[in-house]
Amino acid sequence: MADWTGGYVADLGYTFGYYPDLNPLRSQLLLLHARQAMPKLSTACELGFGQGVSVNVHAAASTTRWYGTDFHPSQAGYAQQLASSYADGAQLYDQSFAEFCARDDLPDFDFIALHGIWSWISNENRAIIVDFVRRKLKVGGVLYISYNTLPGWTPMVPVRNLLVQHAEIMTPSGAGVASKVENAVAFARKLWATNPAYARAHPALGDKLKTIAAQDPHYVAHEYFNRDWMPMSFAEMADWLDDAKLDFATYGSAIENITETQLTPEQIALLNELPDTTFRQTVRDFMVNQQFRRDYWIKGPRELTPLDCMELMRAQRVVLCMQHDEVSLTLDSPVGKSALNPSIYRPLLELLADFRPRTLGEIEQELARPDIKLGQIHQATTVLLHKGALGLAQDHETIFRCRPRTDSLNRLLLEQARSRAEVTCLASPVLGGGFLISQLNQLLLLARNSGLREPHEWAAYVDQLLKSQGQCVLKDGVALNDPVAMLQYLNELADVFNRRQLPLLLALGIA
Numbered sequence: 114m115a116d117w118t119g120g121y122v123a124d125l126g127y128t129f130g131y132y133p134d135l136n137p138l139r140s141q142l143l144l145l146h147a148r149q150a151m152p153k154l155s156t157a158c159e160l161g162f163g164q165g166v167s168v169n170v171h172a173a174a175s176t177t178r179w180y181g182t183d184f185h186p187s188q189a190g191y192a193q194q195l196a197s198s199y200a201d202g203a204q205l206y207d208q209s210f211a212e213f214c215a216r217d218d219l220p221d222f223d224f225i226a227l228h229g230i231w232s233w234i235s236n237e238n239r240a241i242i243v244d245f246v247r248r249k250l251k252v253g254g255v256l257y258i259s260y261n262t263l264p265g266w267t268p269m270v271p272v273r274n275l276l277v278q279h280a281e282i283m284t285p286s287g288a289g290v291a292s293k294v295e296n297a298v299a300f301a302r303k304l305w306a307t308n309p310a311y312a313r314a315h316p317a318l319g320d321k322l323k324t325i326a327a328q329d330p331h332y333v334a335h336e337y338f339n340r341d342w343m344p345m346s347f348a349e350m351a352d353w354l355d356d357a358k359l360d361f362a363t364y365g366s367a368i369e370n371i372t373e374t375q376l377t378p379e380q381i382a383l384l385n386e387l388p389d390t391t392f393r394q395t396v397r398d399f400m401v402n403q404q405f406r407r408d409y410w411i412k413g414p415r416e417l418t419p420l421d422c423m424e425l426m427r428a429q430r431v432v433l434c435m436q437h438d439e440v441s442l443t444l445d446s447p448v449g450k451s452a453l454n455p456s457i458y459r460p461l462l463e464l465l466a467d468f469r470p471r472t473l474g475e476i477e478q479e480l481a482r483p484d485i486k487l488g489q490i491h492q493a494t495t496v497l498l499h500k501g502a503l504g505l506a507q508d509h510e511t512i513f514r515c516r517p518r519t520d521s522l523n524r525l526l527l528e529q530a531r532s533r534a535e536v537t538c539l540a541s542p543v544l545g546g547g548f549l550i551s552q553l554n555q556l557l558l559l560a561r562n563s564g565l566r567e568p569h570e571w572a573a574y575v576d577q578l579l580k581s582q583g584q585c586v587l588k589d590g591v592a593l594n595d596p597v598a599m600l601q602y603l604n605e606l607a608d609v610f611n612r613r614q615l616p617l618l619l620a621l622g623i624a
C-alpha cells in the first residue's frame with residue numbers, strides 16, 4: 114500500500130455515487146423542522162469528495178462556489194476532469210485533509226459537508242477537520258456530517274474485526290484488496306454456516322453478510338477494510354463538535370424529521386420528558402437502533418419565531434421529480450407500514466403533476482383547501498422528498514444562470530455513458546443538484562441530443578453503440594443475447610422514455 118494513504122484503503126477507487134443529501138438546497142426545507150434557517154449560500158466545501166460526482170453536480174447546478182479535496186489522485190483526477198467541463202468549475206484538490214485544511218487561500222464557508230468520512234479516519238484527522246470547521250465555517254453556517262453510529266453498529270464491530278483479521282492473515286499480501294475482501298467475506302459466511310453461538314445471539318447478521326457479499330467490492334473495501342474504523346455514539350460526536358462551537362440542528366435524513374414515523378407514542382412521551390438535547394438523541398438512537406446518522410449542525414443556532422418560520426416555509430420552492438401516478442401512498446418506517454392521507458397527498462400530487470416548480474405558499478393558495486394547513490404541506494413535502502418523488506427548486510433567475518453550466522457537465526457525462534455505466538445521475542439547474550437516470554436512459558437522451566427525433570431512431574442508435582462494444586442489455590436481470598430481441602426491447606424502453614421520462618427531463622432543465 115502506498116504511504117500517502119495513512120492506512121486508508123486506496124488500492125481500489127471509490128464508487129461514483131451521487132448523494133442528494135449533500136445538496137444544501139434541501140437543508141433549507143429540513144432545517145425548518147428545527148426552526149432553524151439556512152444562511153444565504155455563497156461558498157461551500159466537501160471534504161473527501163470520492164470521485165467528485167456530487168461536488169461537481171452541486172457546483173454546476175448552483176451559483177455557490179464549491180471547494181473540496183480527496184487525497185486519492187485517480188479520484189481527484191476524475192473530479193477535476195468533470196470540474197473543467199463547465200464554467201467556474203469547483204476548485205478541487207488531491208490534498209490530504211492535513212494539507213488542504215492548512216491552505217491560506219480558502220474562503221470562509223456557509224456550508225461544509227462530509228459524507229462517509231468521519232468513521233473511517235484517525236483521531237488525528239478528526240481533530241484536523243474539527244479545527245478546520247472551527248476556523249472556516251461562518252457564524253450561522255451549517256455542517257452536514259454522516260457517520261456509523263452506536264448502538265446500531267455494535268454487533269457488527271467483531272464481524273468487521275474478523276474480516277480484517279482474515280484479510281491480514283489468510284490472504285497473501287500480494288493478492289490485492291479485491292481478493293482480500295472477497296475471501297474474507299466468503300470465510301465469514303462459511304463460519305456462519307456452522308451456526309456459531311454469536312450468529313444465534315445476533316440473528317440479523319446472517320442477512321447482513323449476505324448483503325455485503327452482493328455489494329460492490331469497491332464500496333465494501335472502503336466501508337470495512339480501513340485501518341481506521343470507528344462507529345461513534347451521538348454523545349461522542351457532540352463532544353468532538355463542541356470544540357468547533359457547533360450545536361445539533363436536525364436530521365439530514367428527511368423522514369427522521371417526522372418523529373411520528375420513527376417512534377411510537379410511548380417513546381415520544383418518554384423523549385419529551387428529557388430536557389437535554391444530547392441525552393435525548395442518545396435515547397432516541399436506542400429506540401431506533403440507529404446505525405448511521407446524517408445530521409446538520411449549526412455554528413450559533415438562533416431559533417426562528419413562528420412568523421419567520423411560516424414565511425420561510427411559504428418561500429420554499431418544490432418540484433415533482435416523478436410521474437405523479439408512480440408515487441405510492443404508503444410509507445415504510447421503523448414503526449411499520451402506514452398509508453399516507455389521500456385527502457392531502459392526492460390533491461398535492463395532482464397539483465404538482467405538471468412539473469412546474471411552486472412555492473409552498475403557492476401550493477397553499479392553489480389547493481384552496483382551508484382544511485390543509487401550511488404545516489401539513491411542509492410535512493407532506495418532507496415525506497415526498499424522502500421518497501425521492503419531490504425536490505427543492507431554485508428560482509427562475511438562478512436556473513437561467515446555471516443552465517449553460519449543467520448543459521456542459523451533462524454533455525461530458527453523456528459522452529462517458531457511451532462506454533461506462535458508473536455515473537447514474539445528470540445535473541439539473543432546477544434542482545440545483547442531481548437527478549438519477551440509468552445508463553440506458555442517458556444513452557437514449559444522448560441519441561435525442563444528437564438530433565434524432567423518433568424513439569425508434571434512439572433505440573437503433575443505442576443498439577448500434579452497445580453492439581459495437583460487444584455489449585448486450587439486461588431484461589429483468591437476464592442478458593438479451595438475441596440481436597432481434599435486444600432491439601425490440603430497446604424500442605420498448607425508448608417508448609417509455611419518450612412518454613414518461615422525457616417530460617420530466619425537460620421540466621428539470623436536463624433535456
Ligand SMILES: C[S@@+](CC[C@H](N)C(=O)[O-])C[C@H]1O[C@@H](n2cnc3c(N)ncnc32)[C@H](O)[C@@H]1O
Pocket residue numbers: 119121127128130132160161162163164182183184185188208209210211227228229230233234238335336
Ligand atoms: C468512503 S469514501 C466517501 C467518498 C464520498 N464522500 C462519497 O460519499 O461518495 C472516503 C473518501 O475519503 C478520502 N480520504 C480518506 N482519508 C483522507 C485524507 N486523510 N485526506 C483526504 N481524503 C481522504 C478517500 O480517498 C475516499 O475517497
